[in-house]
Amino acid sequence: MADEESFREVAQAIGETLMVDPATITRATTADDVNGWDSVTHSMLVMEIERRLGIQLPMDKVFDLADVGELVDLVAAARSAG
Amino acid sequence: MQQRTILSTIEGHAAADPARVFCRFQTGAGTEAIGYADLLRRAEGFAGAFAAAGIGRQDTVIVILQHRPELLYGFFGAMRLGAVPAFMPFPSPKQDHALFWSSHRKLLALTGIRFILTYRAIAAGIDEHFTGLDVRVLYVEDILEGLAAGTVPPAPPAPAIAPEDVAFLQHSSGTTGLKKGVMLSHAAVLRQIDRYAGVLGFGPGDVVVSWLPLYHDMGLISCLMMTAVTGAELVCMDAFEWVRRPTMLLDAIEQHRGTFAYLPNFAFLHIARAARPGQRWDLGSLRALVNCSEPCKPQSFDAFLAAFGDCGIGRGTLQVCYAMAENVFAVSQTTPGQPVASLDLDVEALESEARIVPAAPGRDSRQVLSCGRPLPGAEVRILDGAGGDAAPDLAGQIAIRTDCLFTGYNHLPELTAEKLVDGWYRTGDLGFLHAGELYVLGRQDDLMIVYGRNYYAHNIEEVVTACDGIAPGRVVAFAVESRQMGTREAVVLLEPDGTREAAELRRAVKARVFDVLGLTLQHVEVVPRNSLVKSTAGKISRDQNRRRYMEERAGNG
Numbered sequence: 001m002a003d004e005e006s007f008r009e010v011a012q013a014i015g016e017t018l019m020v021d022p023a024t025i026t027r028a029t030t031a032d033d034v035n036g037w038d039s040v041t042h043s044m045l046v047m048e049i050e051r052r053l054g055i056q057l058p059m060d061k062v063f064d065l066a067d068v069g070e071l072v073d074l075v076a077a078a079r080s081a082g
Numbered sequence: 083m084q085q086r087t088i089l090s091t092i093e094g095h096a097a098a099d100p101a102r103v104f105c106r107f108q109t110g111a112g113t114e115a116i117g118y119a120d121l122l123r124r125a126e127g128f129a130g131a132f133a134a135a136g137i138g139r140q141d142t143v144i145v146i147l148q149h150r151p152e153l154l155y156g157f158f159g160a161m162r163l164g165a166v167p168a169f170m171p172f173p174s175p176k177q178d179h180a181l182f183w184s185s186h187r188k189l190l191a192l193t194g195i196r197f198i199l200t201y202r203a204i205a206a207g208i209d210e211h212f213t214g215l216d217v218r219v220l221y222v223e224d225i226l227e228g229l230a231a232g233t234v235p236p237a238p239p240a241p242a243i244a245p246e247d248v249a250f251l252q253h254s255s256g257t258t259g260l261k262k263g264v265m266l267s268h269a270a271v272l273r274q275i276d277r278y279a280g281v282l283g284f285g286p287g288d289v290v291v292s293w294l295p296l297y298h299d300m301g302l303i304s305c306l307m308m309t310a311v312t313g314a315e316l317v318c319m320d321a322f323e324w325v326r327r328p329t330m331l332l333d334a335i336e337q338h339r340g341t342f343a344y345l346p347n348f349a350f351l352h353i354a355r356a357a358r359p360g361q362r363w364d365l366g367s368l369r370a371l372v373n374c375s376e377p378c379k380p381q382s383f384d385a386f387l388a389a390f391g392d393c394g395i396g397r398g399t400l401q402v403c404y405a406m407a408e409n410v411f412a413v414s415q416t417t418p419g420q421p422v423a424s425l426d427l428d429v430e431a432l433e434s435e436a437r438i439v440p441a442a443p444g445r446d447s448r449q450v451l452s453c454g455r456p457l458p459g460a461e462v463r464i465l466d467g468a469g470g471d472a473a474p475d476l477a478g479q480i481a482i483r484t485d486c487l488f489t490g491y492n493h494l495p496e497l498t499a500e501k502l503v504d505g506w507y508r509t510g511d512l513g514f515l516h517a518g519e520l521y522v523l524g525r526q527d528d529l530m531i532v533y534g535r536n537y538y539a540h541n542i543e544e545v546v547t548a549c550d551g552i553a554p555g556r557v558v559a560f561a562v563e564s565r566q567m568g569t570r571e572a573v574v575l576l577e578p579d580g581t582r583e584a585a586e587l588r589r590a591v592k593a594r595v596f597d598v599l600g601l602t603l604q605h606v607e608v609v610p611r612n613s614l615v616k617s618t619a620g621k622i623s624r625d626q627n628r629r630r631y632m633e634e635r636a637g638n639g
Binding site: 043 | 175325326327328348352355356358533564566567571585588589592593602604605606
């Protein structure tokens, strides 16, 4: 359940930061699939997720992810730790 | 008497005050204070290792290193031998290393550059890419080990260096093979810094805080060289780290009482967005935050002041500079302490006739920020299409003549002759003069500036065309303005040849452009066959396709 909620939050944050429809985001979505997703907007996305959920994501991991699924897992882990 | 060079000025600072701090070098591991004397001593060690490897006067040494103090020791160590150092970008962790190194082959073959300084850790198989070329790769790990073990021989006596000798190269944009090495002499660099420091009132008491990479002219000149030559202090951090945590720049300004920082336009917005509600910094030590390297937008200044206007800065802190590597750096600069002038221009007159007309109430207008007055010793002309002086109310190509222009492009005499005509450098930028101040509107050619870095559209198209799955020649690249990000975004439209699925093709194109150019394309669209617009000359038209793309995007959004 926590995973689903994390996914929803991440998809909403992606939608807001990158101005895309959150419904088009899946766990398999990669940065290359979404227009406008680059290193600067990725850091904005991370800040947006942290702000929404009041969590801190680990810097060393959050910039080295393969897809949205891995980001969601990282968010879920940070939420359960918090 | 010895003539003045960049190194002799640094030696002067070290001799005057052996304890003077040159740089506070921030890395993930902490902050290392490097004194002027330390810098010279460490550079001397690197010079010994370089000389033992056969590097001598006028040899070019390409420095491809991460954000670590060795960057500085390698650069100034080469300069100590009268060699010519050149910083070049370090590959990002996600870049394909084999492709990264092979892309340097063309540049090395064209220029005869023989020496590269990098890490063994990223250079596996590097020699395969340079077979047939006389290239020697030096590894920082080996040099540091040799210096620690005391096995590095002392550097030979310093050669006599003339002020007109080339001090270093600054490489322009483009695929690595097509990068232009801007040759800058000691005399040009010193004259520029003397003049520019004079305009800013910049001196030994100043502290520059920077996240800028040193292969970029803003990081190399306005931060590293300005500091080294004037005897000031530099606080520098890793660009990759800064992108992830933009407010670390404010932390450093507060902690070290920073007086100057240079930022491309997008960075003002990136920092302003990153601040959390209630977070505050004491920025009262700042004399200027200078916007440079990409078109400066009033909205970025507004957003920055909205976020930090109560942190000890005001509109007079936010400044604009117009600069380019070919002039070492600054051509014009606004006055610290005074708000930057701006003009509201009539959009229709500007776009249809390049005419500068103040916008009447109710008309579509574009606010343009001044880039300030030309520096002393700099002449600026605005050229019409025929190369003559444009009428005073028209915008045109900016040409400059100064006493700190570059020596030429390394091994590219024809290009040098094309750009430097009768002592005037044709910048390719469009602009105009008003009340003695320079205003810059955009580019005349296909140069696109994304996050302060320069890329040519035709370069991007060449790289994309080489990908499998694209109909021959059916690619167009251009930039569109992103108001949200305060920069321009790179767009590629391509027609498929039907052999690859669209999503796979988009990924392949993005990966290829990233590996070769280090650029993340923000938008890649696979469009139907024969839908790209051609000009009457039969070439795919960047302008028309860009216009149509913008209309469609506006329609969708």
